[in-house]
Amino acid sequence: MPDSEGYSNMEKETSKSIRSGGRITWRVLAFFACLIILLLLASRLFLEITGAEAKNGYRSRNTVYWDLEQEKKNSLDILVLGNSEAFASFSPMELWLGGGIPSYLASIPGETMVEMNSILHAALRRQHPNALLIETHALYTDLEPGKADELLLQQAGQNAFQIFRLHNLWKDAIEKPKNKRRVWKGFRLMPTIRPPKQLGDYMKPDDGTEPIDPQNVRILKKIQNICERRGMALLLYSAPSPKNYNMKRHNTLALLSEELGVPYTDLNLKTGEVGIDWTTDSLDGGDHLNLSGARKTTAYLQRVLQAEVPALSDKRSDPAYSEWNGLAARYQKRESRMLAKMRERAAAQGLTP
Amino acid sequence: MGYNQLSYLLGFLPLVLLLFSICPKRSRRYVLASASWLYFFLCSRYLIVYLLGTTVWTYLMGIWIGKLGDGLPESASAASRKPYRKQAMAHQAVMLLANGVLFGVLFYLKYTGFFVRQLNKLVVHAGGAAIIAPRLLVPIGISFYTLEAVGYLLEVYWRRIPADRDFIRIALFLGFFPQTMEGPIARYGDTAMQFSSLSEKAEITRCGMPGIQAADSVPRTLEEMTASAMRICWGMFKKLVVADRLNIIVATLFGEYEKQNGVLIIVAAVCYTVQLYMEFSGMMDVVIGSARLFGIRLPENFRQPFFSQTASEFWRRWHISLGAWLKDYLFYPVAASTTAKKLGKRLRKMSGRYVAKLAVSALALTPVWLFNGLWHGAEWNYIFYGIYYLVLLVLELALEPVKAGFYRRTGIRQNGRGATLLRILRTWVIIFTGEMFFRAPGLRAGFCMFRSLFHGFGISRLWDGTLLTFGLGMADWTAIIGGTAVVFLYDLLRERGFCIRDWVFARKLPVRWALYNALIFAVIIFGAYGTGYQAVDLIYAGF
Structure with a gap:
């Protein structure tokens, strides 16, 4: 049995070890707190550099995250997501000019459903749109089997700390970025005309289906849940593209939209109604639409949106959106120039509607 | 779930570490064994049966060999004399059976395809019909844990160690998750006893292994934990900044080896060697660092x-x-x-x-x-x-x-x-x-590359921009050369006996933290991941 001095020594030892254990815990916590602060600061810095580059016209696939931060809080009614098929078929400024609906096209080339989910999360931090419009081609970009969860986790981490997404920016200090582009709420004016050589079996009747990667369907269902929770309408559409769509894909997507209870518009079946002319509206041989085609599809999608989302209203006379009117005027000017050029080129190539 | 993936580094490893740290000492080895089997299952799914089978087989055969060896004289010549002859023969036969089965499984899974292909060449040449080679899935790390199991059984056979009757210890010796995929190929004496010292010291004597000294396990102090975490970061630096970048040019040059000659062959060989070193030694840093977080000291591989x-x-x-x-x-x-x-x-x-x-x-x-x-x-x-x-x-x-x-x-x-x-x-x-x-993709390709080395040397291709046409830009080369120089300097200092770890720990806290953060940010900023890069599988995990 220890005597009273022994007890007192034991107590001292115990309290010393508790104190040292506590110190270690605090030290570890302090280190990680510092690291998190540094990561946040670095993320901010890298995002600002991305923005500075974007202002000079240099854009990468990550610039969309900076772009979304620049939009006025809760100013967007429609958010459009998808891969290059989306950014070749939807012009937000066209939608504004036609119906006064503020929208944003947050699409990147080769966008996967994982990236789509990530962009949506980034957008919803500052926006509360009435509807989400998804171009469906991303559903046919397969993910590595079994990787969806890990990729989603990675994207969530990148949304929290943008430095993980933008870290390659240091390379721009050594290699100047090559592509200089101007975008209009995510849309790029693409005036090239290259009609498809032949339409082949494009949308010829077929009862078959073409399966979609189940991981992509799972992510789409997640997105649908988010929309339901936030009271947003979800709409799917397929942009006209002889290279990427056929009846089998249409059947699969129609079945999927039915299963989800989501409106689906396949513009590949409505090229006549939309007014698509493959001799003048294709950018690259039937893969994407050019400016002329995008104008027509946007006009059609405007009607779909107005029918499906009753909450949409014309905001052209709303003083809070005066900037949009200014931008739209500049857009119109540039668009007219481009369209004139396109007509000249089409005539020169003998491409008449 | 490779050791370089976020799901391991920020998910699996910290979770197991947390569970390991909060559970009572005597349960820790059970936590590690369960985590190890879970890790194997996550990587190889049902192929875990091979690991479990090897563990049970090694455990039982070890005991059997140990039993048969009891009472045999030390020298082989004495053991071959009459009163011991039968026992010695049985002893040897069981050892051969035990190792034969282990090698048999390895051979069947890994080499059947190769030998059937060679056989087919002969059969087809002789005008016969080719045999269809079975398509077999190989569990991760089979080449590593089989060698460990064989080594253990041989040690027991030679009576350098007594057979281990602790199943969990054998399971951890063969399947400890940080070393499952890429080794190091530990010997029983290197690691096994450390899995006992995770619990109570008394258990070492209780399991009846008086002849073996437990290898020094690592004290789980703040300094050790920090050093282990930094070693993981250092390994990731080698892998992400240098190795994964080099993979782009290596894949191109070796993939189109017929088009390359002269200096480009040398570039291919040098780049691959550097990639392999950076990747394998980097992953060993992650493996050894991960193990040390649990107080387990694994042998060095480089x-x-x-x-x-x-x-x-x-x-x-x-x-x-x-x-x-x-x-x-x-x-x-x-x-x-x-x-x-x-x-x-x-x-x-x-x-x-x-x-x-x-x-x-x-x-x-x-x-x-x-x-x-x-x-x-x-x-x-x-x-x-x-x-x-x-x-x-x-x-x-x-x-x-x-x-x-x-x-x-x-x-x-x-x-x-x-x-x-x-x-x-x-x-x-x-x-x-x-x-x-x-x-090289095959021996013929290897010889083709070797011959091409002496044609059209064209040394100017090192600086005339040719090297920028294989998927790596100037920025990537800067990162590769810079990263390699840093690793070379580190190795040089170690070669001269300078202990960087001691030097870092002798600095004041703010300097230490700045150094840790510098390493972490170097990996994050200069790592070859994200847009424009593809994750590269671990090379040695394929062996």
């Missing part, structure tokens, strides 16, 4: 191999655990076998000491290097890789007197700076050539 002056020294510094395994369980038994001894005796009488030594060494080295080559994979270029080093090592031995005579006659100091540097450069040439054959 010791600055590019400072080697000979091919044999290189193999004592590169993939050390494989070299040590081959030395202990293949080289020594063959060299000490009756055949080798008889051959040595006869040759000594006929041709003298030099020839006898050379012949016995060659005899013992032959299975070592054939096994080494074949262990890496069932392809001819791996077998050639083994033979390449076999020839070099025998030549090294054969030329020893010539070399000594050369230094004596010329008066050049063998240990002088210039001679040392030249020997290091010569070893580099040997290493790069070997790795070129190792990485």
Whole structure:
């Protein structure tokens, strides 16, 4: 049995070890707190550099995250997501000019459903749109089997700390970025005309289906849940593209939209109604639409949106959106120039509607 | 879930560490065993049955071999005498059966396809119908844990250690998750006892292993934990900043080897060697760092191999655990076998000491290097890789007197700076050539590349922008050269005996934190991941 001095020594030892254990815990916590602060600061810095580059016209696939931060809080009614098929078929400024609906096209080339989910999360931090419009081609970009969860986790981490997404920016200090582009709420004016050589079996009747990667369907269902929770309408559409769509894909997507209870518009079946002319509206041989085609599809999608989302209203006379009117005027000017050029080129190539 | 993936580094590892730290000491090894099996299941799904089967087999056969060995005299000649003959034969037969089954499973899963392909070539040549090779899935790490199991059973057979009756300890020795995928190939004495010291000290004596001293496990102090975490970061630096970037040019140059010649072949060989070193040693840093977080000290696998002056020294510094395994369980038994001894005796009488030594060494080295080559994979270029080093090592031995005579006659100091540097450069040439054959898509491709080396050398392609046409831009090359220089400097300091860890821990807290953060940010910012890069699978996990 220890005597009273022994007890007192034991107590001292115990309290010393508790104190040292506590110190270690605090030290570890302090280190990680510092690291998190540094990561946040670095993320901010890298995002600002991305923005500075974007202002000079240099854009990468990550610039969309900076772009979304620049939009006025809760100013967007429609958010459009998808891969290059989306950014070749939807012009937000066209939608504004036609119906006064503020929208944003947050699409990147080769966008996967994982990236789509990530962009949506980034957008919803500052926006509360009435509807989400998804171009469906991303559903046919397969993910590595079994990787969806890990990729989603990675994207969530990148949304929290943008430095993980933008870290390659240091390379721009050594290699100047090559592509200089101007975008209009995510849309790029693409005036090239290259009609498809032949339409082949494009949308010829077929009862078959073409399966979609189940991981992509799972992510789409997640997105649908988010929309339901936030009271947003979800709409799917397929942009006209002889290279990427056929009846089998249409059947699969129609079945999927039915299963989800989501409106689906396949513009590949409505090229006549939309007014698509493959001799003048294709950018690259039937893969994407050019400016002329995008104008027509946007006009059609405007009607779909107005029918499906009753909450949409014309905001052209709303003083809070005066900037949009200014931008739209500049857009119109540039668009007219481009369209004139396109007509000249089409005539020169003998491409008449 | 490779060791380089976020799901391991930020998910699995921290979760297991947390669980390990909060649970009572006596349950910790159960946590580690469960985590190890879970990890294996996540990587290989139902193929976990092979690991579990190997564990149970090794455990039971170890006990059986141990039992049969009880009472046998120490020397082999005494054991072969009458009263012990039967027992000794049974003892040997069980050992052969145990190891035969282990190697049989490895051979069946890994080499069946290769041998059926070779057989088919002969059959088709003779006008017969080809056999369809079975498509077999190989569980991760089978080449590593099989060698560990065989090593353990041989140790028990030689009665260097008693058979272990603690199933969890055997399970952890064979399947401890940080080393499942890429090794190091630990020997029983290296790690097994540490899994007991995770619990109570008393348990070591309770499990009846008085002959074995527990290897020093790592105290789980803040300093140790910090050093382990930083070692993981250092490993990720090597992998992400250098190795994964180099993979882009390596894949292109080796993928289109017919189009390359001259200096580009050298670039391919050098880039692959650097990639392999950065990746394998980097992953070893992650593996050893991960294990140390749990207080487990794994053997080192690399010791600055590019400072080697000979091919044999290189193999004592590169993939050390494989070299040590081959030395202990293949080289020594063959060299000490009756055949080798008889051959040595006869040759000594006929041709003298030099020839006898050379012949016995060659005899013992032959299975070592054939096994080494074949262990890496069932392809001819791996077998050639083994033979390449076999020839070099025998030549090294054969030329020893010539070399000594050369230094004596010329008066050049063998240990002088210039001679040392030249020997290091010569070893580099040997290493790069070997790795070129190792990485080439087949032996024919390897020889094609070797021939192309001497055509259209075109050294100007190193600076005329050609190197920027293989998927790596100027920024990528800057990161590769910078990253390699940092790693080289680190290795140089270690080679000179400077302990960077001690130096860092002697700094004040703010300096230490700044250094840790600098390393973390270097990995995050300069790492080759995200847009424009593809995740690269672990090279050695494929072996």
